[in-house]
Amino acid sequence: AQSVTQLDSHVSVSEGTPVLLRCNYSSSYSPSLFWYVQHPNKGLQLLLKYTSAATLVKGINGFEAEFKKSETSFHLTKPSAHMSDAAEYFCVVSIYNQGGKLIFGQGTELSVKP
Amino acid sequence: KAGVTQTPRYLIKTRGQQVTLSCSPISGHRSVSWYQQTPGQGLQFLFEYFSETQRNKGNFPGRFSGRQFSNSRSEMNVSTLELGDSALYLCASSPQGQETQYFGPGTRLLVL
Numbered sequence: 672a673q674s675v676t677q678l679d680s681h682v683s684v685s686e687g688t689p690v691l692l693r694c695n696y697s698s699s700y701s702p703s704l705f706w707y708v709q710h711p712n713k714g715l716q717l718l719l720k721y722t723s724a725a726t727l728v729k730g731i732n733g734f735e736a737e738f739k740k741s742e743t744s745f746h747l748t749k750p751s752a753h754m755s756d757a758a759e760y761f762c763v764v765s766i767y768n769q770g771g772k773l774i775f776g777q778g779t780e781l782s783v784k785p
Numbered sequence: 786k787a788g789v790t791q792t793p794r795y796l797i798k799t800r801g802q803q804v805t806l807s808c809s810p811i812s813g814h815r816s817v818s819w820y821q822q823t824p825g826q827g828l829q830f831l832f833e834y835f836s837e838t839q840r841n842k843g844n845f846p847g848r849f850s851g852r853q854f855s856n857s858r859s860e861m862n863v864s865t866l867e868l869g870d871s872a873l874y875l876c877a878s879s880p881q882g883q884e885t886q887y888f889g890p891g892t893r894l895l896v897l
Binding site: 703705707713714715716717720722761765772773774775776777778 | 789818820827828829830833841843875877884885886887888889890891
């Protein structure tokens with residue numbers, strides 16, 4: 672079965688410092704992985720996706736994630752946090768051979784202090 | 786291109802009523818998926834439609850149903866509402882053959 676685990680339910684950083692949001696996945700197949708962001712009272716916005724083309728994936732707003740098969744991880748990083756990055760972040764895996772079904776992690780709430 | 790749109794944005798219903806939510810996908814997208822988001826259970830897959838056919842279904846009771854029209858617009862219906870159905874219902878669309886889903890703003894349903 673495929674699943675994702677976000678290792679931190681809440682992360683707090685200061686503005687201008689690096690961001691690290693951790694995600695481990697479980698999959699019997701080569702997975703497609705995504706990071707989405709949700710700002711308060713908004714829908715989900717796609718940050719980036721991994722579909723086996725390159726292990727280091729660059730996304731929007733300066734975020735990137737690295738796929739590490741040996742560690743079954745797909746951590747999200749950003750070199751310098753901005754106040755506008757405060758939101759909830761979801762690590763997501765696409766279910767193999769079941770198009771249209773995404774499995775979401777429980778989410779990590781990112782707080783950014785001035 | 787316009788994004789995924791959902792109507793209404795907010796709804797208040799009482800227990801036992803039924804509700805219909807609507808979703809218009811991005812132009813050209815034929816796959817529409819629905820998700821329920823609650824604080825306790827997080828984001829859970831409800832069902833997915835492609836070309837007017839339900840392709841996948843999550844673990845929800847039969848009170849939750851959906852359909853898709855020939856123009857790819859989709860509706861979901863919840864009958865005999867329960868307090869636990871209070872949630873944000875998100876719709877997402879994707880192009881044929883792609884796994885990436887693009888989400889709408891959601892419909893927030895409150896059941897009293």
